[in-house]
Amino acid sequence: MRSRSNSGVKLDNYVRMVSKTILCHQDPVTGLLPGDLGNHHAWVRDNVYSILSVWALSLAYRKNADRDEDKAKAYELEQNVVKLMRGLLQCMMRQVDKVEMFKYSKSTSDSLHAKYNSQTTATVVGDEEWGHLQVDATSIFLLFLAQMTASGLHIIYTRDEVDIIQNLMFYIEDAYKVADFGMWERGDKTNQGIPEINVSSIGMAKAALEALDGLNLFGAKGGHESVVHALADDIQRCTSILSSMLPRASMSKEVDAGVLSVISYPAFAVEDIDIVNVTKEEIITKLQGRYGCCRFLRDGHKTPREDPNRIYYESSELKLFENIECEWPLFWTYLILDGIFINSPEQVQEYREALEAILIKQKDGINLVPELYSVPPNKVDEEYANPHSVERVPMGKLPIKWGQSLYVLGSLLADGLLAPGEIDPLNRRLSTVSKPDVVVQVSIFAETEHIKNLLLKQGIDAETVEDIHPIRVQPARVLSHIYARLGRNQRLGLSGRPYKRIGTLGTSKFYIIRNTVFSFTPQFIDHQEFYLALDNHMILEMLRNDLSYLASRWRITGCPTVTFPISSNMLTDDHKELDPAVLAVLRKLQDGYYGGARIQTGKLSKLKNTSCCSQMSFMDDGEQGGDCSGHHDNSVYVFAMLLELFMASSLSTDVYLYLPTRLFCAPQPGLHLENGDGMVRAFVDVIFVMNLPRDTKGDIDYQALVQVLKQTRSLQDQADILYILFKDKGMIWDTKLHGEGSTVRRLLSNLYDKAGKLKHWGLIRMISGLLKKKVDELEEACSDLLAHQKHLTVGLPPEPREKTISAPMPPDKLAKLIDVASENNLIIAVLTQEVMVFLAMCIRTQPSLFSEMFRLRTGLIIQVMATELAQSLNCSGEEATESLMNMSPSELKNLLHHILSGREFGCFDTCIFTPGIEASDIGRNILFAAGIPQRYRLPSIELFQDPAGRRPMRDGRQGQWLRRRRLDGALNRVPVGFYQKVWAILQKCDGLSIEGTVLPASTTREMTPGEIKFAVHVETVLNRVPQPEYRQLLVEAILVLTLLAEVELESISRVIHVEKIVHMASDMFYDDQKVLGADHILLERDQANGICRLLYDSAPSGRFGSMTYLSKAVCVYVQDFLPSGACAIQ
Incomplete structure (x- = not known):
């Protein structure tokens, strides 16, 4: 046991150091610390780091307190910490309107400020006068709010403050796709005010979300109303992006010493120890010098060649800063802490000795950590020629409070006055410890008794709604609406969480809402928004991906549970048997292994005992009723209405629409795609092209055309007529086919449902394009690709038709850009959405396919897909376009995967067509092309030309290298290095x-x-x-x-x-x-x-x-x- 006198003396010395270097500057009113003596600017990040030493000292005194004065000192230090943290909270509460706006806009002008007035908590510079958007700064405040609360400090006092913290979590949850200015406030390395996605921000946000999830902000004295929640899917997206980016720090920084705070203390955000070690080695190798580490390569800050009269650099002058970047002792304090947490005494001793040698010794015996060491102006050329050869001089703040605080913290830990677990009560340091294998639980849910009986005949146990009572099953979109109420506060003007899709991790839990247990089906099952879920093979592919994802990404207590519904769409056409593909997957699930995941099937009620279950306390009707407090707004009534709405919606999908019997056995309609410059061309049958009903003036008689629509039983003919009505009369024109309200839009929606039942993919895509349906996960897919450092282009080349997407966009703006780039071509617009979703699916599961590819050109990819089909089918561009449109989503994804992998693709060998399509029927309407008016034509996809206009033989090598070059060129794939x-x-x-x-x-x-x-x-x-x-x-x-x-x-x-x-x-x-x-x-x-x-x-x-x-x-x-x-x- 340590001697009381020895530890007491050491603690007193550290308190003296902290008092003279940090606490003496703390504002007595706000508790904030100014950055410089000459002004009152208090940076959020610097304040949090600076107070860590005070918090650590309070913990050390609390641990070693044998006398009353020690207990008093511990309490005083704790209150200094609380005062500063509450001062930062007040700064952010004054900008609550920005928190609300930023949740939706992600605009730099709507972001919280990075610094405030230390005397008044007001802002000090304008929205556009500083790089305020620094997600890591807000995140580190939240991370240490969680750690300090877990250590016993009481920082949050009221329910309003709880709601603020919950909304700050929403503020940072999209860090993986938000371009900000980073921890150095410069954004892009060129220092021209260009924001970029930064590893430091993503990692700190991930750590904060994990630390706060399920935490009671009132501590041990709080109830369920003071618990905050984070969504596991947002956390895992941050994890994926971290893994894909590291050791790179951003688009412009191949390495950054600030990432030390992400891979080690305080964030511990990376779970893969190999990535941690590689990143640390990169930083030490490329950035470390004799006086610390430089922040990043070609960092001009405070170098002799930097012009102090200009805020921004010229791009070409970055080369001037090479080899003379300033070195920061700060980063050695991080490496000391890292050595302590990984239990490496050698690393701790090495960096403590190196740091002690460059500290500035004061007359009173206090060691100060200087901000940085710079090359003397007269030694620049010598240092440039021979890096790390000249003696440097200290510059900047003395001490830099951030570094001084970490120095004290490292010393307390190294001297044994504090244990690592005491400053990490939430155990973030254990992030790299291997986790046990995850068993994914799957409950097979039959929508009807008929389906249940069919499953039982095959030896598959399933449950219906009645069987699982009192558990209730709802679609994932209900959960999205429920989470949209989290953090809502009318008095503060906070609307809660923006409505978003709930990912796989979120729907794989049970939820207790108002004493009722709910389970939610996966998002990909919902086909109301887009047609991908109409394809059983696509559903099974997404199920396989989700199970694999759960097995590798689940980090929550309890097993993940997937409720997999078997609907009428998963039956054969006569509804007497299960789709063979569905049945095969169900058998694999029962065998206990599928998609690389261990599976346990069973009844929902039994699986619940070993599952994760979340209490949605924010949906409870509080005793305050909501009108006065502003925390609830008739939540019970709204929740009941939600369930009623979605129950009616789910029941409506079981109503069978009237369809002529002959259509079930008729071949799928061929699609006539001819070149044309018009907006789009309907799939117009020759009957209606040549013999459209005319009035006395020779114009089309639209009322007579409506009667023809009423009489026809062919889906193709119905689509042709409705397109003509849409083109000439508009979507809202009322045909009065079934009385008032039978608008073109409504009739097209009905036809969409019919085509979906029959899997007429060409019609489904065509109507989806007309109705402007957008795939629900389009924005998420785009964001995932961008977050993996892949730029996107939409539309066919060249520019300006081909549009580049380099930053996440709101869904409506993204959809509009796709339409503009597609030049209103239905084929390109619809297929672009599918290709973007499939690319995102591939990059999540097989990122290696995208090696050395930084820009994904969807238009070129679609063009290559059509060319591949034309070569395999030995057909024309029009026929290949038609084939592409008639492929099911799963077949389209299969074709895309073949292109990405570079494998040969053979339509005949792989049975690419659905049963209703024959290759010989693909272009059967081409004979009538001459009779089709120009305004009703849909442009086909232009193919790439083969040598001498000949198609390669399928069994030979001719065209092999042309194909390889074409694929690599379209995918922007280049050799490594x-x-x-x-x-x-x-x-x-x-x-x-x-x-x-x-x-x-x-x-x-x-x-x-x-x-x-x-x-x-x-x-x-x-x-x-x-x-x-x-x-x-x-x-x-x-x-x-x-x-x-x-x-x-x-x-x-x-x-x-x-x-x-x-x-x-x-x-x-x-x-x-x-x-x-x-x-x-x-x-x-x-x-x-x-x-x-x-x-x-x-x-x-x-x-x-x-x-x-x-x-x-x-x-x-x-x-x-x-x-x-x-x-x-x-």
């Missing part, structure tokens, strides 16, 4: 010119080789080339050029025209093939760029390989600039 090699060659020349667009050498002065931003910049230049196979030849030519970076020459003082090299290689190839007897048909040139088409289909290696000719062309092109013998061709 390609962009780093481009950076290296730019160091040796004035730039690379690609079809008139120059990638200047000055780019390297702004960006480092490992930046995603640099890769995206290179991609942007390459994407000016519309033909993907030609683009890929240019990539191969650049690869050959990068060999010049390895040659010992100073520089090529000119811009290299890459397209000229490709043309030279093409001419050489053409001449050689001509000598060998190839005819002019085989050696046909591409009309767009003059390249010999056969070169596209040549293998890279070999005597006649593309790389061979490109190497020859490069040698000829640069022979005047290379040293003798540097480019010999073997």
Whole structure:
């Protein structure tokens, strides 16, 4: 046991240090700490970090208090902490309107301020005068609010304050897709006020959400009203993005020392120990110097070459700061703490000794942590030439309170005065400890007794609504409405959580709402919003993905439970048997293993005993009634109405619509897609094109056309007529077909339901496009792709038709952009939505498919999909477009996966068509194309042309390399390390010119080789080339050029025209093939760029390989600039 006198003396010394360096500056009224003596600006982040040492000392005194004065000192220190935290809370409560606006807008102008007046808690600069949006600052306040509350401090006093904290959780829950200015307040490394997605913000937000979820903010004395909630799906999205981004810190920073706070204390946000170690090694290797670590590469802050009179930098001047970045002792305090938490005494000793050597010693014996060490102005050139060679001088704040506080905290832990668990009562330090395997529980739920009996015949136990009573099953969208009430407070003007989809983790729990137990079906089962859930194979694929996701991502106490409903849509056409695919999956579930997950099936009531169950106390009717307090607004009545609404909705889906018997066995209607420049063309049958009813003036008689609509029984004919009515009369025109209110929109909606029952995918997509239906998870899919550092483009190339999406967008704005980029082409607009959703599904489950791809071009991908079909079916573009539209969503996803993986795709081998479609019937209406008016035509998807206009043989190798280049070009896929090699060659020349667009050498002065931003910049230049196979030849030519970076020459003082090299290689190839007897048909040139088409289909290696000719062309092109013998061709 430690000697009381020894520990007491040490604590007294630390209190003296903290009092003189931190507490002496605390405002007596607000409790806030100003950043500098000269002003009263109090930064949120700095204040929280600065008070940590005070909190740690209070815990140490509480632990070692043997005398009354020690207990009094502990209490005094605790109240200093509470006063500061409540001062920050008051600052944020004064901006409650911004919290409410930001939840919906995600705008930088609506964000909470990053700093406040330390004397008044008011703002100190305008909304646009500072990089205020710093999600990590708000998150670290919330994280330590949770930790301090768990340690016994009482910081939150009222229910209004509880609601504020709950809404602050909503404020940060989308951190994984919010571009902010980061912990250094600069955003993009260029310091031009450009926000970007930052690992530091995502990690801190994840930690805060995890720490606060289920925490009672009133501590041990609180009731259920003071408990706050976070959604597990938001936390896991942050986890996924962290894993995908690290060790990179952002788009512009390939490494950032601030990430230490994410991978170690205080966030402990990363669960994969390998990622933690790799990231720490990257920081130490690339950023550590003799006086600490620099913040990031080419950081110009307070360097001698920085112009203090300008706020922003010029992009080209970043190179000036290379090797002379200021070094911050602050980061060694993080590494000391990291060593303590990972139990590495060697690391602790190494960094404590290094830190002690650079601290500033005061006469009174107090050691101060300086803000940073800078290179003296007269030693800049020497340091640039020989990094870490010159003696640096301390600059900036002395001490920097943030660093001083962490220094004291590390010393208390290292000296044994405090245990790691005492400053981490929520056990965040255990995040990397391996978790036990998850068993996913699945309850099979039959919507009707008939379905239950069918399942029992197959030996599958299922339950109906009556069987599971008193448990109630509801669709996921009900849960979304319920969560939208969380944190609602009328007095403060807080609307609660924005309405969003509830993810897999959220629907895999039981919920107790007003003493009733609820289970919710997965979101992907709901087909009311979009047609993906009409496809049984798609449902089963999404079920497999969800089960796999639950097995790998579940971190909550109790087992996840999935309620999987079997509906009438999962039966065969005669409703007498289960769909064989559904039955096969149900058998796998019973076997106990599916989708890489361990499965336990059973009755819902029994599974509940081992499941996770959440108490939704905010839905209870409080004794205050809500009118006075503002916390409730008739929640009981609203909840009852919600259940009644959705019960009626679910029942309505079981009503069978009248459908002529012959349509069940009739082949699926063919779709006639012809080129045209009109807005869209209906799928107009020849009967109505040639013989539309006319009035006396020769115009279409629309009332007579409505009567024809009433009489026809063909879904195709109904769609054709309704399209004509939509095109000429509009959506709200009342046909009065069944009395008042029979608008075109309503009739199209009815037809959509009928087509859905019959799985007529072409009609479903066409009507979905007309009704402007949007896939429910479109915004989420877009955000997931962006969060994985993949930019998106929509529409077909080239620009400006092709639109780039580089930041998350609201759903309505995203849908409008897709429509504009698609030029109102129904096919492109509808398929774009599907492709975006499928890409997001793939990147969640197989991120390796997207290696070295930073921009996903959905328009080109759709174009490649149509081309793949045309080649496999040996059909025209119109027929391929029609085939694409008639594919089920699961078949479309399968085709996309084949394209992403680069595997050969054969329609005939894989039975790509649904049973009602025959390849020979695909274009059966083409004969009548001449009689179709221009205004009723739907443009087909333009295909890529094959060499000599011929299609490759399915059993041969012809077209193999053309296909490979086309796929890689369309997907922007390049070899590993390609962009780093481009950076290296730019160091040796004035730039690379690609079809008139120059990638200047000055780019390297702004960006480092490992930046995603640099890769995206290179991609942007390459994407000016519309033909993907030609683009890929240019990539191969650049690869050959990068060999010049390895040659010992100073520089090529000119811009290299890459397209000229490709043309030279093409001419050489053409001449050689001509000598060998190839005819002019085989050696046909591409009309767009003059390249010999056969070169596209040549293998890279070999005597006649593309790389061979490109190497020859490069040698000829640069022979005047290379040293003798540097480019010999073997």
